[in-house]
Amino acid sequence: MGIKWDEFFVTGDPLIFASQIGIALTLIGALAGITYFKKWNYLWTEWLTTVDHKKIGIMYILMGVLMFVRGGIDGLMMKGQTAVPENGFLNAQHYNEVFTTHGVIMILFVAMPLLIGLMNFVIPLQIGARDVAFPQLNALSFWLTFSGAMLFNISFIIGGSPDAGWTSYFPLAGKEFSPGIGNNYYAVALQIAGAGTLMTGINFVVTVLKMRTKGMTLMKMPMFTWTSFITSIIIVASFPIFTVALALMTFDRTFGTHFFTISGGGMDMLWANLFWLWGHPEVYIVVLPAFGMLSDIISTFARKTLYGYKSMVISIVMISVLSMLVWVHHFFTMGNSAAVNSFFSITTMAIAIPTGVKVFNWLFTMRKGRIKFTTAMLWALAFVPNFVIGGVTGVMLAMAAADYQYHNTLFLVAHFHYVLIPGVVFPIFAGLYFWWPKMFGYMLNERIGKWNFWLFVVGFNVTFMPMFFLGLDGAVRRAYTYSAETGFGPLMMISAIGSIILAAGFAALVYNIYWSARYADRNIGNDPWDARTLEWATATPVQHYNFASLPEVTKLDAFWHMKKNDQLQPLKEDEVEEIHLPSNTWIPIYMGVVFGISGFLLVFEWTIAAAIAAIGIFAGLAFRSFDYDEGFHVHKDEILETEGIWRKGANKGVKNHVS
Amino acid sequence: MDQHSKGFPISHVIGFFMSLVLTFGAAWVALQTSLSMKAVMWIIGTLAVVQAGIQLYMFMHMNEGEDKVANNINIIYSAFIAVVIVAGSIWVMTSGHSH
Numbered sequence: 001m002g003i004k005w006d007e008f009f010v011t012g013d014p015l016i017f018a019s020q021i022g023i024a025l026t027l028i029g030a031l032a033g034i035t036y037f038k039k040w041n042y043l044w045t046e047w048l049t050t051v052d053h054k055k056i057g058i059m060y061i062l063m064g065v066l067m068f069v070r071g072g073i074d075g076l077m078m079k080g081q082t083a084v085p086e087n088g089f090l091n092a093q094h095y096n097e098v099f100t101t102h103g104v105i106m107i108l109f110v111a112m113p114l115l116i117g118l119m120n121f122v123i124p125l126q127i128g129a130r131d132v133a134f135p136q137l138n139a140l141s142f143w144l145t146f147s148g149a150m151l152f153n154i155s156f157i158i159g160g161s162p163d164a165g166w167t168s169y170f171p172l173a174g175k176e177f178s179p180g181i182g183n184n185y186y187a188v189a190l191q192i193a194g195a196g197t198l199m200t201g202i203n204f205v206v207t208v209l210k211m212r213t214k215g216m217t218l219m220k221m222p223m224f225t226w227t228s229f230i231t232s233i234i235i236v237a238s239f240p241i242f243t244v245a246l247a248l249m250t251f252d253r254t255f256g257t258h259f260f261t262i263s264g265g266g267m268d269m270l271w272a273n274l275f276w277l278w279g280h281p282e283v284y285i286v287v288l289p290a291f292g293m294l295s296d297i298i299s300t301f302a303r304k305t306l307y308g309y310k311s312m313v314i315s316i317v318m319i320s321v322l323s324m325l326v327w328v329h330h331f332f333t334m335g336n337s338a339a340v341n342s343f344f345s346i347t348t349m350a351i352a353i354p355t356g357v358k359v360f361n362w363l364f365t366m367r368k369g370r371i372k373f374t375t376a377m378l379w380a381l382a383f384v385p386n387f388v389i390g391g392v393t394g395v396m397l398a399m400a401a402a403d404y405q406y407h408n409t410l411f412l413v414a415h416f417h418y419v420l421i422p423g424v425v426f427p428i429f430a431g432l433y434f435w436w437p438k439m440f441g442y443m444l445n446e447r448i449g450k451w452n453f454w455l456f457v458v459g460f461n462v463t464f465m466p467m468f469f470l471g472l473d474g475a476v477r478r479a480y481t482y483s484a485e486t487g488f489g490p491l492m493m494i495s496a497i498g499s500i501i502l503a504a505g506f507a508a509l510v511y512n513i514y515w516s517a518r519y520a521d522r523n524i525g526n527d528p529w530d531a532r533t534l535e536w537a538t539a540t541p542v543q544h545y546n547f548a549s550l551p552e553v554t555k556l557d558a559f560w561h562m563k564k565n566d567q568l569q570p571l572k573e574d575e576v577e578e579i580h581l582p583s584n585t586w587i588p589i590y591m592g593v594v595f596g597i598s599g600f601l602l603v604f605e606w607t608i609a610a611a612i613a614a615i616g617i618f619a620g621l622a623f624r625s626f627d628y629d630e631g632f633h634v635h636k637d638e639i640l641e642t643e644g645i646w647r648k649g650a651n652k653g654v655k656n657h658v659s
Numbered sequence: 660m661d662q663h664s665k666g667f668p669i670s671h672v673i674g675f676f677m678s679l680v681l682t683f684g685a686a687w688v689a690l691q692t693s694l695s696m697k698a699v700m701w702i703i704g705t706l707a708v709v710q711a712g713i714q715l716y717m718f719m720h721m722n723e724g725e726d727k728v729a730n731n732i733n734i735i736y737s738a739f740i741a742v743v744i745v746a747g748s749i750w751v752m753t754s755g756h757s758h
Contacts, residue, residue: 237740273748324743328751337754 060117074102083496095480103166125535128213143592148193201235227292238281290427302369315354375449379430390418411471456505462498674717
């Protein structure tokens with residue numbers, strides 16, 4: 001088909017026109033700024049070509065926060081449109097595009113990058129390793145995710161956004177009913193980002209299995225490491241299904257096959273089936289690492305070992321099995337046989353059991369603990385009751401017969417926001433407050449943190465609690481407007497006001513990052529929270545080789561054990577050895593760029609051009625095959641100097657941060 | 660540099676060509692023969708299982724692991740996932756009145 005140049009840019013909408021100008025100015029400003037301050041070299045050598053898991057983690061987090069702004073603006077636009085009946089702020093088409101991009105961006109480009117970013121930063125440190133198993137693959141994962149995210153994001157200014165919902169059900173998402181190129185963006189951008197995620201999954205399975213330090217058996221791993229490990233296994237099991245489904249979607253849309261069409265022997269609901277075979281495990285992919293972070297944060301601030309460690313591990317393993325067995329509960333109303341619906345009702349309810357075990361374990365961890373109410377801990381405390389509301393309404397939805405009433409209403413929308421915001425966003429914020437000092441060497445301000453916390457939690461409840469009742473009254477999701485006679489107006493207005501408070505809470509976080517970067521105290525020692533796991537045993541911010549000598553572990557909560565038993569050894573000069581680390585490489589970012597270009601051409605169904613661009617991908621693979629770079633060694637003098645600086649200053653003149 | 664050159668990867672090449680033959684064979688059976696739908700399904704299903712086996716042995720190092728327990732866990736889990744996805748999808752998509 002090729003690109004229709006006269007329709008290249010989306011025109012005719014003042015909101016989009018303003019964003020086009022905004023994006024152009026931001027790009028010019030960023031390029032000019034980097035050039036003016038002569039930061040290109042720094043950017044290239046320190047960040048764009050890095051293979052250091054800590055820097056890659058930080059880039060993931062930065063991307064997640066930026067995408068949060070984009071997805072959040074989408075959410076606010078929807079709330080603005082539905083605040084009053086018969087509103088004309090967004091038209092039906094624009095509303096369709098906005099809820100589609102909101103869903104995709106929040107799940108795949110906010111929740112996933114923020115969690116994978118924290119995993120990247122924390123896991124190698126927690127298991128006492130110097131990097132992940134495949135550092136270069138890790139960089140490739142990031143750049144493919146970034147490339148997919150950027151490709152998806154430009155859709156609304158170039159060519160048009162996808163508009164068939166984040167689930168993109170057929171037949172609506174097919175060529176027959178969505179003839180524009182918007183849904184090609186969905187198919188291609190998610191394919192690229194998904195490949196990156198799959199590589200991350202493989203990388204972390206191998207890292208956790210092969211890279212643990214001496215003495216750290218599987219049952220002595222911190223809980224965040226455990227949940228990230230299980231998450232990685234679920235990624236490896238489920239992302240290939242999405243890859244196949246998206247490939248078939250691309251074939252249907254671009255090459256005229258009939259996998260999911262109504263005519264020609266296609267099966268439209270097979271898309272829903274494949275989508276949720278991936279999509280439900282995806283829910284656990286985002287929620288499990290979050291559970292792990294909470295476990296570590298709660299045991300740190302309750303100042304106790306995690307209660308029921310073994311039952312916690314058994315629960316996450318059970319969740320990983322059950323998560324593959326519940327997908328049909330997303331389309332109970334498709335018209336399955338009673339046997340199918342009953343089976344998936346029961347498996348869905350069964351998954352509440354291990355989840356319930358975990359909730360009780362957190363409560364018992366806090367019982368009789370000397371709890372410190374830091375901002376990180378507040379997020380963890382707010383998580384429990386809010387997440388339980390999401391979980392219990394989930395069990396309501398699990399009953400297939402009752403689901404016919406709830407299906408496609410705002411009740412469902414409220415339910416999954418009550419699962420995903422307290423279950424993923426709260427823990428991510430907790431994790432950011434908790435690990436920020438390890439990443440950057442200063443803490444986020446606690447006072448602004450409390451503002452961030454209270455505004456966000458109150459705003460969240462005011463936004464989504466009314467949607468339960470609206471849904472029970474029959475308000476359907478994805479409807480761009482409603483009449484005044486429905487009586488939805490007042491609750492919709494309350495919900496819209498809540499979303500503004502929610503946004504103010506997020507703005508407080510962004511302000512906190514700015515304020516703390518400028519004014520926060522840099523003298524915080526290596527262990528400001530009096531924490532329990534190995535990442536706190538090394539310098540803050542972490543030196544590029546992580547550990548001068550790899551720690552040896554004898555117990556769960558290894559660092560806490562070392563502190564309490566006076567086993568923290570000073571570094572002996574004759575024991576220091578040269579450290580072998582991987583070199584930076586240009587290949588991952590190059591691959592991100594060529595995948596992005598080739599994908600962009602494929603979106604426009606310009607297949608010949610896309611194939612030519614894809615030669616660049618094979619060129620990158622070939623370069624990698626003949627790349628014999630053996631890495632470099634950190635010399636003894638450098639290690640001794642670095643270690644001397646932080647160990648001498650460690651905990652000298654440091655205020656107690658958790659009183 | 661020695662660990663980079665283990666000789667010509669002959670088993671990979673054989674596996675690759677056998678996979679191509681089996682894939683094009685399946686396409687030929689489906690598109691160019693006039694067998695009944697049921698026969699076509701059984702033939703291409705069998706070819707798919709054979710190809711999965713070839714890929715597991717030729718590419719996935721299934722018989723190279725030292726650790727028997729880990730190998731068994733991997734195989735059981737993979738079989739579980741494969742059964743859930745394939746058998747589960749067929750069950751869900753063919754029962755009821757959705758198709």
